[in-house]
Amino acid sequence: MSKRGVLWIAFVLVHAAVGVAGFVLPSNPMGDVYLVYEPWSARALTGGGIVGITEPWVYPQLALVPLVMAWAFGFLTYTVGWAVFVTALDAVVFGMLVGTARSRGRVTGAWFWLAAILLLGPVGMYRLDGVTVPLAIAGSLWLVGRPWLGAILLAVATWIKVWPAAVLAAAFVTLRRRFTVVGGALAVSALTLVVIFIAGGGAYAFSFVSEQTDRGLQIEAPVSGFYMLLASLGVDGASIYYEPNILTFQVTGPNVDPVIAAMTPLMVIAIGSVFLLGAVKTWRGASFASVFPVLTLGLVVGFIVFNKVGSPQYIVWLVTPVLIGLVLDRAHWARPAVLTLAIAALTQGIYPLAYDGLLVAQLGAVLLLNARNLLLVVLFVWVVVRLCRVRTRAGAASARRRAAAVRG
Numbered sequence: 192m193s194k195r196g197v198l199w200i201a202f203v204l205v206h207a208a209v210g211v212a213g214f215v216l217p218s219n220p221m222g223d224v225y226l227v228y229e230p231w232s233a234r235a236l237t238g239g240g241i242v243g244i245t246e247p248w249v250y251p252q253l254a255l256v257p258l259v260m261a262w263a264f265g266f267l268t269y270t271v272g273w274a275v276f277v278t279a280l281d282a283v284v285f286g287m288l289v290g291t292a293r294s295r296g297r298v299t300g301a302w303f304w305l306a307a308i309l310l311l312g313p314v315g316m317y318r319l320d321g322v323t324v325p326l327a328i329a330g331s332l333w334l335v336g337r338p339w340l341g342a343i344l345l346a347v348a349t350w351i352k353v354w355p356a357a358v359l360a361a362a363f364v365t366l367r368r369r370f371t372v373v374g375g376a377l378a379v380s381a382l383t384l385v386v387i388f389i390a391g392g393g394a395y396a397f398s399f400v401s402e403q404t405d406r407g408l409q410i411e412a413p414v415s416g417f418y419m420l421l422a423s424l425g426v427d428g429a430s431i432y433y434e435p436n437i438l439t440f441q442v443t444g445p446n447v448d449p450v451i452a453a454m455t456p457l458m459v460i461a462i463g464s465v466f467l468l469g470a471v472k473t474w475r476g477a478s479f480a481s482v483f484p485v486l487t488l489g490l491v492v493g494f495i496v497f498n499k500v501g502s503p504q505y506i507v508w509l510v511t512p513v514l515i516g517l518v519l520d521r522a523h524w525a526r527p528a529v530l531t532l533a534i535a536a537l538t539q540g541i542y543p544l545a546y547d548g549l550l551v552a553q554l555g556a557v558l559l560l561n562a563r564n565l566l567l568v569v570l571f572v573w574v575v576v577r578l579c580r581v582r583t584r585a586g587a588a589s590a591r592r593r594a595a596a597v598r599g
Contacts, residue, residue: 195292198301202285205305206316210274213313218543221270221317228319229269232258243399244392249437250319251399252387253350257322270317277321281308284325287332288514296518303517303528304328307510310532311503312539318504323348327355327511331362331487332518335479338368342375349376350383353399354508357490364470365483407434407441407451410549411541412501413564414454418444420561422552431552440550451499458497465489468578476584484516485581488527489574496564496571503542506535509570523577530570537563 192200213221235241235255242248243255257276264279265272289301308315315321330344342362348355359376363369387396408415410431421429421444429444469486491508495501509531516524541549541560548556 193292194298195289198285198289198292198298198305201302201305202282205309206274206278206281209308209313209316210278213270213274213317216313216543218546220313220543221274224270224273224317225268228258228261228273231255232262232269235259236262241390241392243395244387244390245395247395247398247401249399251350251353252392252396253347253383254319254352257319257351274316277316280322280325284329287329288518294518296521299521300514300517303532304510304514306532307507307535310535310539311506312543314503314539314542315507318507319352320354320504320507323352323355324507324510326351327358328514330355331358331483331511331515334362334366334372334483338362338366338371339375342372343379346376346379350379354491354494354505355511357494357508358487358511360466360490361469361483361487364466364486365473365479367479406437406439406500407443408447408454409500409502410440410442411503411560412499413496413567414450414499415442415501416557416561416564418442418447419549419552419557421445423554423557431550454497454499458494461497462490462493465493465574465578468575472578472581472583477581480519481581482578484512484519484524485574485577488512488516489571489578492567492571492574496567503538506538509534527570527573530566530573534563534566534570537566 231242232255233239236259240246241255243250243252248254261269261273261276263272264275285301285304288297288304290297292298315324326344326348330341330348333341333344342359345355345359345362349359359372362372366372384396387393408418410419418429419431419442422431422442426444429442431440431442433439434441465486469482469489472482488509491512495505495508513524513528513531517528537559541556541563545553545556545559549560
């Protein structure tokens with residue numbers, strides 16, 4: 192059997208296994224689909240109100256599009272329709288990635304993607320993030336040859352879930368045709384906003400930003416690890432509580448308010464520093480292939496590591512930059528790829544497998560969570576080191592001059 196045929200068989204088996212796992216694993220990992228996505232989309236289709244238009248919403252407005260589209264695949268139930276819809280979208284981009292399966296980099300990237308889907312489990316399929324990842328992969332692959340189309344796809348993905356903005360930012364820094372990227376992103380944003388205002392949703396056009404501002408420390412965020420450990424050890428004042436307004440579990444403990452207040456500025460500093468480092472490397476002549484994937488990964492991991500919010504589906508964001516890195520440079524990206532797969536496996540161990548224990552601060556579940564978060568920190572350190580070591584034309588010229596002076 193051909194290499195391409197084996198890949199497609201693996202694609203079907205992986206998606207079928209993960210799709211079924213969503214129904215049989217504990218903690219209801221596909222629950223967001225029928226508890227949240229289905230009612231939101233049903234209301235929009237039946238005139239009961241449109242989230243992001245007639246009321247504030249936690250997601251950008253284009254997120255409603257895939258929620259509605261999934262109904263076309265719901266021949267059994269909406270949840271099954273969602274799984275089929277995400278699988279179909281993955282299949283289109285997977286075919287684009289693999290092609291004739293002659294490129295070793297693309298084949299390696301395809302196997303990595305399948306492994307990540309399997310190891311991360313149902314949360315990568317039964318969340319909106321499962322829609323944005325194939326769009327981000329396709330947009331990234333098209334950036335060099337078709338930057339306008341790549342930017343449009345990335346902008347659409349950003350208006351579904353904000354994280355692909357990191358890919359757009361890295362593209363702006365590293366591509367020579369950066370203003371084409373800006374033009375594509377602005378065109379999608381302008382068209383989206385025009386439709387929102389015409390529909391009467393101007394007051395809620397950016398509600399997805401304001402809805403995130405009042406969060407505390409979510410239990411899965413790396414910064415929460417210390418407080419989760421205190422809660423597991425029964426330290427006074429440290430505990431887990433449910434926040435009904437944003438439907439999430441948060442943790443509190445001694446001096447938690449200053450930590451909450453510090454996290455957003457710290458995240459901005461971390462992400463800004465990575466962005467500036469990538470910009471300097473590009474300005475000094477580093478190539479797109481050497482900077483773009485690592486800069487994208489740095490922006491994404493920085494957002495996860497320094498965020499007071501954390502969710503298991505965030506880990507699926509790592510797939511796009513690591514996959515692109517493998518396509519462009521397999522040798523340098525083997526270690527971060529393995530590290531990412533380990534992070535994905537630990538994440539599935541946390542959610543859904545050990546999530547019931549995590550919610551009551553069982554020590555084993557908390558240690559598993561902290562181990563996953565530690566690996567995220569290690570990955571961020573790898574990004575910074577890798578960016579610092581990227582060769583530039585200016586650096587290479589300086590090295591040649593020093594070598595010539597030594598020989599002289």
